[in-house]
Amino acid sequence: MAEQKLPTRAEDFSEWYNQLVLKAELADYAPVRGCMIVRPYGWALWENIQQALDRRFKATGHVNAAFPMLIPKSFIEKEKSHVEGFSPELAVVTIGGGEKLAEPLVIRPTSETIIGHAYAKWIQSYRDLPLLINLWNSVVRWELRTKLFLRTLEFYWQEGHTAHATFEEAEFETRQMLDIYTDFAVNEAAVPVIPGRKTAGERFAGADQTYSIEAMMGDGKALQAGTSHNLGQNFAKAFEIRYLDKQGQLQHCWTTSWGLSTRFIGAIIMVHGDDQGLILPPRLAPFQVVIVPIFKNDEEKGPVMDLARKIRADLVASDIRVKLDERDGLTPGFRFNDWEMRGVPLRMEVGPKDVAKGSVVLARRDRPGREGKTFVTLDGLPATVSKALVEIQAALLARATQFRDSKTHHPTDFAEFRTCVESGFALCFWCGSEACEARAKEQTKATIRCIPFATEPANGACIVCGQPAAEKALFGKAY
């Protein structure tokens, strides 16, 4: 139950976020530093995210499996860039069953290596390709600065791992999965994202190419919300993943991996939330509608509860996720604030007058106050509710897109650039050199989030060095 107010986002965005996560009962701190308990309300949101993604993975021919969390430490060391990237972050098991282990084991920070080991065994010929497997699990990375959902020692995610006969197929897969993430973000989470290519310095440890979707948070900062990697033949060579082609030649496979994590919940909070709390997109909300019964005494209570229960049954029958607030001894005002904190998209108020008139009040979470309130009749109520949910979903996407666009600038000199990235994104020419990328970061703390696919044919001067540039990069300060 959420009684106290949040700090406003303008006052302290970071503290607004921390308190919202706790007060909306999405997650809690665990006894181990940097770990997180995902509470039932937060996990229900994650389950809806899982379903929306899993449906898309299966529709494109992927299957799920489970790989062990314990990996021999030597595995991590087999791929050169991979070990450099992950060694500093490992949790190491040295004792099992009361005895010191001969070889230490690590808790997976990601599963490319153990996948490589298995694929080398399973894949023999071109008939076994493509192999398209996804895992839903958690991984552990020993992060020093943590924040609930955004960066935790253990986090929940899916990791897809595929093997292909050719580079082209692997590249197609890598881009296809990024498209799926984009579609999910935009159409399920109402989070407008910018898909693009990462620079060499921002690639996954062991990838030839990394693509990402980048979203703008309510404070103008960027959040990387999903990544897809073309691993080339790096892991195939490190683990000897080979196949006999149609000509009987032994070839190394081409592999990919791609992941989206509980971090995405952080994106949803920071894109849609307001000073009253969370606002959830209807398509992912655990409860799309909350019914708040209002009565002063037992005489009023009976008919109000009867009507509320009947409405609940009707909405459930129409596949609407509905919660009837049956808690005793709480004022309507308290309940309204509580459900606003939790971001339920639509509130329905049912009182004695409504029983008499055959109507109810609907209040939209995305439009606080009188503006978002309407009286609707009981006739065709499920259809009315469904329509309102569709409208809210669209309104959230429109608002987030408008916000992001208003804070995405196109600076033409470095002074202007410096100002833009203080409060939003800068989309501007970059010559492609690591030196310019590093200089921008050093002087402004902004990094290249991605090189968006969809920028106009580009010829201009690099924002940092002024030399000719053939593409535009998206700069921003990142979470």
Added chain:
Amino acid sequence: MAEQKLPTRAEDFSEWYNQLVLKAELADYAPVRGCMIVRPYGWALWENIQQALDRRFKATGHVNAAFPMLIPKSFIEKEKSHVEGFSPELAVVTIGGGEKLAEPLVIRPTSETIIGHAYAKWIQSYRDLPLLINLWNSVVRWELRTKLFLRTLEFYWQEGHTAHATFEEAEFETRQMLDIYTDFAVNEAAVPVIPGRKTAGERFAGADQTYSIEAMMGDGKALQAGTSHNLGQNFAKAFEIRYLDKQGQLQHCWTTSWGLSTRFIGAIIMVHGDDQGLILPPRLAPFQVVIVPIFKNDEEKGPVMDLARKIRADLVASDIRVKLDERDGLTPGFRFNDWEMRGVPLRMEVGPKDVAKGSVVLARRDRPGREGKTFVTLDGLPATVSKALVEIQAALLARATQFRDSKTHHPTDFAEFRTCVESGFALCFWCGSEACEARAKEQTKATIRCIPFATEPANGACIVCGQPAAEKALFGKAY
């Protein structure tokens, strides 16, 4: 692809099991001793088990959440019996991010302790009760003798953890969840189970009472297939889980926990499988029907594949899980064996004659050879298939029940007892003493699997000591 034959169950039941798991591609050995990779076909089966259970959990008011896998070692030591039970089996993380940890962490062997820590914080008053949370995750126990699905270092399961205001409510919950496991086993997995109470020596470490469901495998041995524990106030006292009651008194809660794991997949294999491989109950099978197209040349292939694809679409539209075997260059005989190994309940053969006659062949996996084959017309095919699946489901349950009953004996002296438990169960009087329980085990290796709820009012002589006994116990050799 499964080309070689299995050993028969009569020859070597254990080796039959091991090879079946690998050849049906349910699971594979991992690089770390005792760990398991659950392959896509095995995981699809587990996903169906998850859905069947999750539906039942949610219908009884439970919600899902996620707790961290890492637990401070000191937590395990807070409950006396718990530490004795689990200490020898722990995997211990001593290094994180390259540094030795001040306090070692254990990978959860089960989550009672970290749940206790959180519940103590979340529960304040009687209004917060009952708290009904379930977790889907994996746990690690350092087992010495392992076998795929039956006993692995890491295994997948659900663990329910609930807190209540009274002993009676906790006991009701404990029994309710055992009922849910029984209902799931019988009606989804076609595994007839015997629910009952565990003896003191077989209880969960920290429980006041443990209940279990016990199933008979194809070799007459017993498998504990799910457990439900009334934890009394043991964990509530160890972790100070307290609530203010309606009178304003501070009380300790009463807690329960209950779990069912990927071990259940082992039960399905060993209850239903035959010498040709796996037989899956239709309600849980990843593919309920496999369509095998049969043709000699490209001229035949076109119309056969057209019909096969049309049938697939019709079955999918009727919510039947169907696989069309489109692999190239394999003989029908090879395909038949392959799908028999994988236990698909119903095979549909589509050949050129079928196209001409408007019919197909259906072959039941549970009735090998001609006996299980029928020609059916295309008219109303989805209904025909649905009906066949219902019949197969019922036939599997009937067969397993008949087998179990035929091998459950009611010995009246110890010599007879000794013979019975060589090949099955003995349901017989037991005086309740640990000495008799131990003596039976010492002399026959049979243990008390449970004290079934549903035995007739009992007055007789203990099978071991001959003294008066007031209840019957189910003895068997256990996995």
